[in-house]
Amino acid sequence: MPDAILELPLTLVQSLERRLVTATAVAASPFTGSEEVQDWGGEWWDYGIEMARSTGRDGRRLSAFLAALGGPRGRFLFRDPTIRQPGSLLAPQVAGGFQTGSQLVTAGWPPFSTPLFAGDFFSLGTDAQTRLHQLTADVETDEAGAATIAFVPRLRTAPIDGTPLEVSSPAVVLRLAAPVPTRIGRAESFLFTLAAREAL
Template identity: 55%
Template sequence: MSIPVLPLTLVSSVERRLATSVAEARSPFTGTSQIQDWGASWWEYQIDMAVTQGANARRLSAFFTALGGLRGRFLFPDPSIEVPIAVGNPYVTEAEPAGALVLQTAGWGLGLRAGDFFQLGSDTTTRLYQLTEDVTALGSEATLAFVPPLRTAVQVGTPIGLDAPSVLLRLTGPVPTVIGRADQHRFTISAREAL
């Protein structure tokens, strides 16, 4: 069973944020804070779809209905992510355990900059990462510093996806269909990374 992909031609705006499992306990007497970091983080999205009509509206409604609410997952190749040009075919050169925040890689042409995104895995193992430092290749090798931490161990030879990096999402609630005059449908999606 393949994972469905959200139709990008109908996306009008995207709000993306990296959520973390950090809690603050503040003293009511001194105002000092104690921060508790549980180490988990994930992507959250709010996606507004373009106003659609007729067959396109029904097709989009069917896409969300087929997800089955919180059960279903879908891939979202975030259209706000700029795809770098001529960066080579990078891959992982050293295995890294879950929780790592750096990867040793090779196969680079040009480097990437802090803020660029890449993907590891595919289908149900798709994970989206954002670089926290510029990548300067030494020859064809480079070290990547990124967030969030690796969810699973990464093996030598794992390709680094730079062409339309995607994130695997799960709805956080039902997708309401607002139907206006002249059969105009509006959809707003709230979703988080499916872990």
């Protein structure tokens, strides 16, 4: 499959930093100090990922994985371990085509419930089209199990009607922001710190 993307091994993630970046510019008047904000509409995730210390063959395998990406040329799938909901049986999907913006009509939730809350994550799409989103309001469903959800970042493309939302193990496609140096210490111990951004 030419569009398939390799996943970063989660067992080696020690800590991470995640931030939502917006394409905005602020210009301040030198006379009044008032500011004008220009929103260009772009939004994406930036990650700083610190990998746990590994040794021997495990370290060399991870080094090979990162080298094969070729710096910013390659992309990889990352299932952020801090936002997983293991054991979740939720199976919501997009209800209706041609949707854009930061709200989405969905179906397939348990009726009359609040299955997810503001701050929870979900992803849409597969492989290179996978996009990560964070809810900005609680999901409140009606008698039919439908709900309009609000989230960031905004949709970049309209999802197809019936597209499933990944809730239990949301993912994001990342691209390295810079080549990753291999730091090798005593007893052949390896340390890696990755700077990456959403691959758009």
